[in-house]
Amino acid sequence: IDPRFTTLSHRYMGMISGVERDKLGDVYSQFVIAGGPLGAVHPAFKNWHNTFWDNLDITVKLHHIQRVVALSHRDCGAAKLAFGEEGVKDKAAETESHGGALAEFRAAVRKRHPKLSVITGIMDLSGRVDLLG
Numbered sequence: 783i784d785p786r787f788t789t790l791s792h793r794y795m796g797m798i799s800g801v802e803r804d805k806l807g808d809v810y811s812q813f814v815i816a817g818g819p820l821g822a823v824h825p826a827f828k829n830w831h832n833t834f835w836d837n838l839d840i841t842v843k844l845h846h847i848q849r850v851v852a853l854s855h856r857d858c859g860a861a862k863l864a865f866g867e868e869g870v871k872d873k874a875a876e877t878e879s880h881g882g883a884l885a886e887f888r889a890a891v892r893k894r895h896p897k898l899s900v901i902t903g904i905m906d907l908s909g910r911v912d913l914l915g
Contacts, residue, residue, distance in 0.1 A: 811841045817860030819852035819887040819902060820880070826864040835894065842895055850891050850898055854880045855905040880904045881914050888915050 815821040815830060822834035841847055854861065861880065862870050869879040884902040891900045903913040 818854045820883045823886045824864045851901045853905050
């Protein structure tokens with residue numbers, strides 16, 4: 783088995799554990815798109831933007847969410863497409879590239895839904911999250 787897929791499973795299980803720990807049960811919505819929040823704001827994925835924002839709008843309306851948690855991840859193929867090799871050449875470059883897009887994402891959420899809190903971060907392949915913003 784490819785260890786990256788095992789890591790993805792661990793990340794997913796960690797997310798489920800967090801949902802159970804925080805007693806969120808069925809009171810959360812999940813939206814997954816390549817690049818995560820990068821896919822919602824980066825020009826390389828402009829055809830996806832309206833889909834994400836329309837989904838967030840209906841989620842706010844139907845589920846009355848109060849917080850958006852948006853994670854990108856290291857060694858992301860979509861990030862390589864968006865930022866180029868230089869933008870992800872090492873951890874520092876990757877953090878800077880993701881950080882800029884995550885700041886743009888936070889600003890876009892706050893503009894559309896000023897009452898929502900926004901948490902953003904970059905997850906490494908072991909499941910550790912570095913919060914940004």
